[in-house]
Each structure stands twice: as C-alpha cells, then as structure tokens.
Amino acid sequence: MEFSYNWDWSVLLCTVEDVEIGCIAPYFYWIVEGFGWTIAVASAAWVIAFSWGSFIGILRTLEAPIWLVVPFLKPSMKYKSSVIETGNGAVMINIGWFLHGFATVYVTIFRNIPLLVQMFLWYFVLPEVVSKEAGMWLKREMPLPEYWTAVACLGLYTASRVGEAVRAGINSITQGQHYAAMAIGLTRVQVYRCVLLPVAYRIIIPPLTSDFLGIFKNSSLALTIGVLELTAMTRQIDEYSYQTFEAFTAATVLYILVTAIVMFAMRIVEGRVAIPGMISLGAK
Amino acid sequence: MLKKLLLSTVAIAFVATIQPAEAAESRVLKRIKERGVVNMGHRESSVPFAYIGKDGKPIGYSMDICNMYVDKIRKVLKMPNIKVKHVPVTSQTRIALMANGTIDMECGSTTNNLTRQKQVAYLAVTFITGTKLASKKGSGIKEVEDLNGKAISLSQGTTNEKAIKRIMREKGLKIKIVPVKDHPQGWLALETDRVDAYATDDVLLYGLISKSKNPDQFQVTGRFLSYDPYGIMVPQDDSKYQRLGNVLLADLMRSGEMQKIYDKWFNPGPTGINMPISDTLRVAYEIQALPH
Structure with missing residues (x-):
C-alpha cells in the first residue's frame, strides 16, 4: 500500500505554522500536559477502585449473619428469622444478606455496562436527574467537573473488577485457615485483617496489576467528557498540525513506557511478598 | 516485413x-x-x-x-x-x-x-463559513466579549477552538472552556445549561438548531470569529x-x-x-x- 505522508518530527518540538515567530508553543508541552492529566485521573481513580473494590469484594465473601443492634424497635413476624430481641429493649437485625446482595448487585451493574456509556451517564444524565440546584452545582460550581466525574466513573467501574479479584483471592484460601483463626478466638474482623486479607492480596497481585494497567489505559475514555488527557491532546495535535503519525507515536511510546514500568515493578513486588507454597510467581 | x-x-x-x-x-x-x-x-x-x-x-x-x-x-x-x-x-x-x-x-x-x-x-x-456563537435566547449574549466570566463548549481540535482561544488571548477575556468530543455533545452541554454558548462554524450551528428539540429557544449571534x-x-x-x-x-x-x-x-x-x-x-x- 502506498503511503504519501510528510514525516516531520519537529512538530513535537515546534509549531511550524508560526514559523516567522519561532517556537511559540511546542506541541511537546501539550503531550506532557496531557500525560500529567492521564496520571492524575488514573491514580485518583485507583484510590477509589482499590479501597471501594476491596470493601465490595469482602462483602461478597461474608457468609455468617451480621447483626446490627437497633434500639427500641418492635420486630415484625415476617422477618423473625433474621431478628433477635436482646431483652433490654433493643433488637438485633441480620443485615448480612442485605450487604451481600448489595455488593452482588453493584458488581453486576458496574461490570456489565460499557465504560463509555457510564462516562456519559455520570456526566450528562446524572445532573439532570438530581435536584435543579444539585445539578447546577455538578455542572458549573464543582471544581474541575470533567476531571472528578471521570475519576468517580473510572474508580467505581474498576472497583467492581477489583472486588471480584478480592473475592476470588479470599475464596481461594482453604476454609481450614478460616476455621483455625476462629478457633483461636479471633473476631471476624481479626480473621479478615490478620489471616485472610494478607494472603488474598498476595495471591491477587497479577489480576490487580492488570486492573491498574486497565485503569491507566481506560483513562483515555475521559476524553469523551472533555478531560484533556494524553489521547485527547494527541488528537488535538493531530487536528492542529495534521501530523497524525508523529503525535500518536509519541503517545504510544508514553503509554507503553508506563505500563512496562508498572509491570516490571509489580513483578518484583510479587516475587518479594510471595508466600512459599501458594500459587504465585515468586514461589517457583 | x-x-x-x-x-x-x-x-x-x-x-x-x-x-x-x-x-x-x-x-x-x-x-x-x-x-x-x-x-x-x-x-x-x-x-x-x-x-x-x-x-x-x-x-x-x-x-x-x-x-x-x-x-x-x-x-x-x-x-x-x-x-x-x-x-x-x-x-x-x-x-x-x-x-x-x-x-x-x-x-x-x-x-x-x-x-x-x-x-x-x-x-x-x-x-x-466561519466561527459564530450559539446561545439561548434571552441570555444576553451577542458577541464573544459578552461571554467574559461565563462558560463555552468547544469541540476539541477544531479551527473554532483555535479561533476562540486566540481572541481570548488577544482581548484578555476570561471564559471557562468546556472541551467536548463532537458537535452533539457540545450542543448537549448548551441545552443542559452546562455552558452559556457553543461555538462552531455558523452553518453547522444552523444545522444543529434545525435538528434540536426546541429550535425557537436558540440563536446564532455575533460576527465571524474566523474564516473557514x-x-x-x-x-x-x-x-x-x-x-x-x-x-x-x-x-x-x-x-x-x-x-x-x-x-x-x-x-x-x-x-x-x-x-x-x-x-x-x-x-x-x-x-x-x-x-x-
């Protein structure tokens, strides 16, 4: 196939159209600026994805009832099996099924709607369905509305994936450890904090790495709601200069560079924290 | 032979x-x-x-x-x-x-x-054609100068975006720019009051108005801000x-x-x-x- 294209790498360093004035705004700065936004979106979204996702994942592994103490409430007959009277005027309600159900519904919804659609829903639909004042706040007064919408959307979406990884990690630990921890008198919180989670997180380092790389690359979808991140800036350079291939080559190199560094670093971490005998790279 | x-x-x-x-x-x-x-x-x-x-x-x-x-x-x-x-x-x-x-x-x-x-x-x-502004009728926006302190949506990478940014620089205007992906999204931002104006080629603005739900609600105003x-x-x-x-x-x-x-x-x-x-x-x- 023929290729009639004038390569000109200097566009990255200089805007050629202002040739008389000289380099007034090198496009390279745009790439750096876009790259900064990409990192900012991805890292903030990862904080949400990791913490909220872990919580969701843990909820999905809960089996035994969880009792919530509610003072001064008369139990109705209908829910008798999940309500206990404590005798001093309060009742205990089993909310385990509710938490478990909530987490399951959450994962189902957020994992099954395309991210692009979710971006659109958060940015354009949410401000219209809330009250007028809240909608105007989301649209006008909120600082950096595009950025925070993208972070929330990307974080909540990736949380559903992280949640599944955490659930799989916890479920892969033999029941024996769970029972042994309970047998020595640990509370449920202690069982998770001291026994299950430290092992589970080590096992799921590879899928978590994938999720992080995913959040980094998916951050490019933020351009659809106007965040000028790396891909958006690249497109902009393309539109302004028509030097498509130079701009996209620069972006590709940056994306690969970051993902390669993350993969390399996580491989080292994985080797360091591996538990001998468990399925893990470091346990060879 | x-x-x-x-x-x-x-x-x-x-x-x-x-x-x-x-x-x-x-x-x-x-x-x-x-x-x-x-x-x-x-x-x-x-x-x-x-x-x-x-x-x-x-x-x-x-x-x-x-x-x-x-x-x-x-x-x-x-x-x-x-x-x-x-x-x-x-x-x-x-x-x-x-x-x-x-x-x-x-x-x-x-x-x-x-x-x-x-x-x-x-x-x-x-x-x-050239760059013009579309806004809601009754918003009091006539020229780009009226947008000082207000918000405008611009399609990323268009010649219109370039024109508006140049004028803002020249005149020292403070307009909040909401970058959008394409014309439909830019229009949606205007319809939902996320911005006060949307700027693109005037012919495309007339096209967007003719296809919108409430054509009477919108106006195309101002001088040409670029030559396209x-x-x-x-x-x-x-x-x-x-x-x-x-x-x-x-x-x-x-x-x-x-x-x-x-x-x-x-x-x-x-x-x-x-x-x-x-x-x-x-x-x-x-x-x-x-x-x-």
Missing part, C-alpha cells in the same frame, strides 16, 4: 500510452483504474454536507459534488463501471486514511488551511487528479449548476436549514469559474 512489424509495434506502443496517459501520470487515477473502485471518504453527521440519509446512504452537498467527480473519473478513464465504495471517516481518521491510500477523496465539511496542505491537497473552495473555507480533500502531490476535480468545479461554477446544487441543499434544503447563498460565496463561485 521486419520494418512493418517494428512500425506496428511502435504504433501499438504509442496507442497504448495515449489512452491511460492520465492514469499513467496520476498515482491516484492509476490505483482507481487497477481497483475499479473509488473509495469515497465521507462524514456521517455534517448536515447538510455529508450525512446519512433516510435510506442509510450518505447524502449532502459535498456528496453531490463527489459523485460528479467520480463521473468525471469514469469518463476520463473510459471505465463507466467504476464502483463507489463509501468509507465513513471522522475528523480523527480522515488524514490517516488519506495518507495510507485508503480513501481517494474526503467529502464533508473540512476547512482548507495552509497547515493541512502540508499533508493533503484540496479542490476549489465550495463553501465559506471548505473544500473536498484529495491526496497530495497528484496535480493531474486534483486538476480533474477543479475542472469539474470550474465548469459547475461557470454554468450556474453550482448555484442549483447549493439551493438544493441550503435554500431551504431537506433539513430546513434555510440559508440563502452569501455574497462571499457567490463571489467565490465567480472567481473560481476559470475559463478553459
């Missing part, structure tokens, strides 16, 4: 070179000849330049011109059976698809400017092929046929855009109607 053979060989060789002469010198015509297909790149939502009609096929002002261009190619190559393959393009893909030889022409609403001419060539100017001449985009460094298109356009403009095509799409046009030809464009037609 030998002389005769030699003569006839020369004659055959000569005849053989005459017929595909156009094709032989033109890279693009040569590949069209070989493929038997013209790959026509087109936009899908540039009303009324190139957009998808009710039957799912691309139609519009630019499409009409491109179809005539293909007829001209058929005539020159003496291949009446050349087929047309429609290739949808976006503002992000058009340049790459033209550079790698996928499309032979791009029919839409592409601004012809000198920077872009480093990568592609254009046929004669077929439409003239549209042209059919063709591959660069192929003057033979480019000339073919310009001959066609000169003929159309000279004969008055161009005005008829314009009226068909704009006055009032199938989408009710209702834009009589501007004086600038009428003069442009006259100037570009080069004689034979």
Whole structure:
C-alpha cells in the first residue's frame, strides 16, 4: 500500500505554522500536559477502585449473619428469622444478606455496562436527574467537573473488577485457615485483617496489576467528557498540525513506557511478598 | 516485413500510452483504474454536507459534488463501471486514511488551511463559513466579549477552538472552556445549561438548531470569529487528479449548476436549514469559474 505522508518530527518540538515567530508553543508541552492529566485521573481513580473494590469484594465473601443492634424497635413476624430481641429493649437485625446482595448487585451493574456509556451517564444524565440546584452545582460550581466525574466513573467501574479479584483471592484460601483463626478466638474482623486479607492480596497481585494497567489505559475514555488527557491532546495535535503519525507515536511510546514500568515493578513486588507454597510467581 | 512489424509495434506502443496517459501520470487515477473502485471518504453527521440519509446512504452537498467527480473519473478513464465504495471517516481518521491510500477523496465539511496542505491537497473552495456563537435566547449574549466570566463548549481540535482561544488571548477575556468530543455533545452541554454558548462554524450551528428539540429557544449571534473555507480533500502531490476535480468545479461554477446544487441543499434544503447563498460565496463561485 502506498503511503504519501510528510514525516516531520519537529512538530513535537515546534509549531511550524508560526514559523516567522519561532517556537511559540511546542506541541511537546501539550503531550506532557496531557500525560500529567492521564496520571492524575488514573491514580485518583485507583484510590477509589482499590479501597471501594476491596470493601465490595469482602462483602461478597461474608457468609455468617451480621447483626446490627437497633434500639427500641418492635420486630415484625415476617422477618423473625433474621431478628433477635436482646431483652433490654433493643433488637438485633441480620443485615448480612442485605450487604451481600448489595455488593452482588453493584458488581453486576458496574461490570456489565460499557465504560463509555457510564462516562456519559455520570456526566450528562446524572445532573439532570438530581435536584435543579444539585445539578447546577455538578455542572458549573464543582471544581474541575470533567476531571472528578471521570475519576468517580473510572474508580467505581474498576472497583467492581477489583472486588471480584478480592473475592476470588479470599475464596481461594482453604476454609481450614478460616476455621483455625476462629478457633483461636479471633473476631471476624481479626480473621479478615490478620489471616485472610494478607494472603488474598498476595495471591491477587497479577489480576490487580492488570486492573491498574486497565485503569491507566481506560483513562483515555475521559476524553469523551472533555478531560484533556494524553489521547485527547494527541488528537488535538493531530487536528492542529495534521501530523497524525508523529503525535500518536509519541503517545504510544508514553503509554507503553508506563505500563512496562508498572509491570516490571509489580513483578518484583510479587516475587518479594510471595508466600512459599501458594500459587504465585515468586514461589517457583 | 521486419520494418512493418517494428512500425506496428511502435504504433501499438504509442496507442497504448495515449489512452491511460492520465492514469499513467496520476498515482491516484492509476490505483482507481487497477481497483475499479473509488473509495469515497465521507462524514456521517455534517448536515447538510455529508450525512446519512433516510435510506442509510450518505447524502449532502459535498456528496453531490463527489459523485460528479467520480463521473468525471469514469469518463476520463473510459471505465463507466467504476464502483463507489463509501468509507465513513471522522475528523480523527480522515488524514490517516488519506495518507495510507485508503480513501481517494474526503467529502464533508473540512476547512482548507495552509497547515493541512502540508499533508493533503484540496479542490476549489465550495463553501465559506466561519466561527459564530450559539446561545439561548434571552441570555444576553451577542458577541464573544459578552461571554467574559461565563462558560463555552468547544469541540476539541477544531479551527473554532483555535479561533476562540486566540481572541481570548488577544482581548484578555476570561471564559471557562468546556472541551467536548463532537458537535452533539457540545450542543448537549448548551441545552443542559452546562455552558452559556457553543461555538462552531455558523452553518453547522444552523444545522444543529434545525435538528434540536426546541429550535425557537436558540440563536446564532455575533460576527465571524474566523474564516473557514471548505473544500473536498484529495491526496497530495497528484496535480493531474486534483486538476480533474477543479475542472469539474470550474465548469459547475461557470454554468450556474453550482448555484442549483447549493439551493438544493441550503435554500431551504431537506433539513430546513434555510440559508440563502452569501455574497462571499457567490463571489467565490465567480472567481473560481476559470475559463478553459
């Protein structure tokens, strides 16, 4: 196939159209600026994805009832099996099924709607369905509305994936450890904090790495709601200069560079924290 | 005998070179000849330049011109059976698809400017427009200066974005820019009060208004903030092929046929855009109607 294209790498360093004035705004700065936004979106979204996702994942592994103490409430007959009277005027309600159900519904919804659609829903639909004042706040007064919408959307979406990884990690630990921890008198919180989670997180380092790389690359979808991140800036350079291939080559190199560094670093971490005998790279 | 053979060989060789002469010198015509297909790149939502009609096929002002261009190619190559393959393009893909030889022409609403001419060539100017503002009636916005302290949405990477940013710099205006992906999203931002104005080529603004739910609610205001001449985009460094298109356009403009095509799409046009030809464009037609 023929290729009639004038390569000109200097566009990255200089805007050629202002040739008389000289380099007034090198496009390279745009790439750096876009790259900064990409990192900012991805890292903030990862904080949400990791913490909220872990919580969701843990909820999905809960089996035994969880009792919530509610003072001064008369139990109705209908829910008798999940309500206990404590005798001093309060009742205990089993909310385990509710938490478990909530987490399951959450994962189902957020994992099954395309991210692009979710971006659109958060940015354009949410401000219209809330009250007028809240909608105007989301649209006008909120600082950096595009950025925070993208972070929330990307974080909540990736949380559903992280949640599944955490659930799989916890479920892969033999029941024996769970029972042994309970047998020595640990509370449920202690069982998770001291026994299950430290092992589970080590096992799921590879899928978590994938999720992080995913959040980094998916951050490019933020351009659809106007965040000028790396891909958006690249497109902009393309539109302004028509030097498509130079701009996209620069972006590709940056994306690969970051993902390669993350993969390399996580491989080292994985080797360091591996538990001998468990399925893990470091346990060879 | 030998002389005769030699003569006839020369004659055959000569005849053989005459017929595909156009094709032989033109890279693009040569590949069209070989493929038997013209790959026509087109936009899908540039009303009324190139957009998808009710039957799912691309139609519009630019499409009409491109179809005539293909007829001209058929005539020159003496291949009446050349087929047309429609290739949808976006503002992000058009340049790459033209550079790698996928499309032979791009029919839409592409601004012809000198920077872009480093990568592609254009046929004669077929439409003239410029950046204007659309806002809600009663918002009190007339000119771009009225937007100081307010918000505007701009399509990323358009010549309009460039124009607004330049004026903001020159006049020291403080306008909050909400970058959007494309025209529908820019319009949505205006409709939902996320911004006070949306800026793009005035013809596209009229198109967006005519297609909106409440056309009476919106207005197009202000002076032209940029000069955007549209042209059919063709591959660069192929003057033979480019000339073919310009001959066609000169003929159309000279004969008055161009005005008829314009009226068909704009006055009032199938989408009710209702834009009589501007004086600038009428003069442009006259100037570009080069004689034979």
